[in-house]
Amino acid sequence: MYDLLLLGSLITGDKTGYKLQKIVGSALQPMRKVSSGVLYPSLEKLELDGMITSTVHEEGRKTKLWHITEKGIDRFTQLMKEKIPSDAKRNDMIHFKLRSLDSVEVSEQIKILEEFQAFIEKDLAFYQESQVEMIGKSERFPENAERFRVIINSYDLDIQLANTKLAWIKKQIENRK
Structure with missing residues (x-):
């Protein structure tokens, strides 16, 4: 479910996991938070699937910077075109798409x-x-x-x-x- 929001967030530029966690958290209802235990496995899966890449920066504090690939952009575009399911995740999916409207035609x-x-x-x-x-x-x-x-x-x-x-x-x- 977070693929759409993570890929959409990375379309605007490379981001750290911390920044992505803030973005995903702000897209959800105020009382829901995204834990590192959910976020990082999602990022790692996207990386394994070739949707994103990561680089480690060691200037000062060691951080990992995430970058969307062409395959990730294609997947993001596909996700934006998919119908929203009529299930419990409907509202989150709508909000995720609304947050990325400017990234599609x-x-x-x-x-x-x-x-x-x-x-x-x-x-x-x-x-x-x-x-x-x-x-x-x-x-x-x-x-x-x-x-x-x-x-x-x-x-x-x-x-x-x-x-x-x-x-x-x-x-x-x-x-x-």
Whole structure:
């Protein structure tokens, strides 16, 4: 999963493992961190696959600098074109792609944004339908009205966030046309 973000980060220039860890960490939700035990095996696998290379610099403190290869650039481009899976990693993959939008052609940027839009529209429809269902239940079961009110309000938040995302996506697409 981190291949896309690591390769995308290296497209802009060589980086140390420490810098890559910061970049990957900033692309994830605030409460999720990427440990060295996850990052370095991912980098080593990319290196074994010929996607990146590393050089050791011993000026002062010994550091390893990672560099993307042509094969890595090709793989990055392929990953940016792949459909985003509808699974638990969906949001991370969307964020990873959004962080690297400037590294692909405008037509591909628009495709990614439209794919994101389709996910959010589907989510929005789910939230709206669920909220209507909860309103109906609160009317049928007045003894649980307070519980349903809390759920209805949480769907209201989800709806507002989805609408905000859709407005942002629309603006991004318009700016690219």
